[in-house]
Amino acid sequence: MHSITSHFQPDASGATPKQLDYLPNLKLSDGNEMPMLGYGLGTANFAKKGAPTDEINNSTVTAIKAGFYHLDGAESYGNEAELGAAIKKSDVDRTKLFVTTKTSCRRGETIEQAFSRSLQKLGLDYVDLYLIHSPFWAEKPEDLVAKWAEMEAIKESGRAKSIGVSNYLKEHLEVILAAKPKYPPVVNQIEYHPYLQHVTDGETGDLLEYLRTNNIAVEAYAPLTAITKAKGGPVDPIYAALAKKYGVTEGEVALRWCLDQGIVAVTTSSNEQRLHAFLSKVPSFKLTPKEVEDIAKAGRQKHYRGFWTNKFKEDDRR
Template sequence: MNSETSAFKADASGTAPKQSDYLPNLKFSDGNEIPMLGYGLGTAMSKRGNKDALDEKIINDTLTAIKNGYYHLDGAESYGNEAELGAAISRSGIDRSKLFITTKTSCRPGETIETAFSRSLSKLGVDYVDLYLIHSPFWASSPAELQQKWAEMEALKESGRARSIGVSNFLREHLETVLQTARHPPVVNQIEYHPYLQHAGGLLDFHRERGIAVEAYSPLTAVTKAAPGPVDAVYERVAKKYGVTPGEVALRWCLDQGIVAVTTSSNEQRLQEWRQRLPLFKLTPKEVGEIAEAGLGKHFRGFWNNQFKEDDRR
């Protein structure tokens, strides 16, 4: 096998990574790299109850992930658990330079990006993050407001405290708005992505034309939330062929489209199996296409439903 430093790197073009004995990184348009499998602290890991007290379960689950090689850690201020993520990072003993840390701003009314970012750094206990995202565009009352916030994001990048900057849950029109004035284009758009939400209207093609990487959250939805459905039979058949689980096929389906996958689990065995098995098989282009085609037979959106009509597949 080629060494990790000399091997082919995936990028925003959507080209599938080559077969290797490790999970690769994806190279952003700004030259920085992101591990293609991330551990997310959203949804099930979000903070509940007393917001001021540290949640030891969240800390311990995150420590378990780090211990098992999940160095790409995806958080957000809206999850309420940046302090827990920071505690896990501190307790892990892993050198900061080996970790890839993401957090996101909710763009609270009347608050600057600088204020939100400084608060996040303090909770995380770090002096920089590898990726900082605008969590959604839906708070913006005008294109100009979205462009102003992006300019504030660019200032963070130029300061070096956010190595890369990007967005999350943006549609094409939001990306176009930002790109009109951007000096540093978003390197990534983190979106809900799985066979039942493939974003009609050419969103992925637009990303690839503009060099914007795609990062998928909730990639296991067809297995965990939206079953039964038309992809079940394809997942089962492909899983049997490769000796893996349907969930691992779902993750590999993203990776083999050159898409970063962010998921979570509190089950250590499952975390270990993902790390061990995902590098050992690769879907054929035909299998990627079969899953995509089957997925078009059902529409399911797990998040931001208040922003979309029921039949809106964008």
């Protein structure tokens, strides 16, 4: 830990982190840093009818106190107010937290309107990362470019330290990058796990390769899908064997698989013991390159998409 490797910092290139006794931050292309393991307030933490709920508030406070300082929310989850209340209740210095929220690009509404509402609900002066939640609202390529220009204005204002996208495919990013933006997206948050690696044999190519070539960090949501929603596949025995080898859980192997590809992972749990274990166990071991590839190879034998299924054909692996 005292060699030059202790100063190594992963970035959007996808280089694997070195073996450290802590989880490093990933350096984004704009110079800002984000923790490589985040706590998500996604579908498992939807607020009922938009009303604050103690359950969401308390579970988020538990996550923060456990050491999850990377917090991932969105206006569509309906729980920005709960996230903001949890941040306040946790009493953790705001500067130690990395807070993300997302806009859904509602019809007839500007990014400024959406962002101002999100900040108000969060009770914050700024967020660390602001994302466009998906590209599927756009009716034509020009819509993507116009909205990105609005995102750049938010970045310019200083109220979002970094800006990026979520669920974007190569075709959507090509449109934005072709417009030569002053501030290109620094992150693409996508569903990513062994059964959805976004690898195809067609002209669309490999999404991860494209992101890394363009210095866009990969952030995975639903990284535990092979264990939770799609159990009973070819990855199962590999996860089990590696969990036994390293003395960890299969969930911790799944998270490590992402991290060892230089991919940020966002997960969730209301179990305090499990949250503490994620933060203590995941840094305690590292998969070998062969083990990473073994999981990837087995995963490509099965296809499973848990989100945005109405936007893709059943066999679409993009």
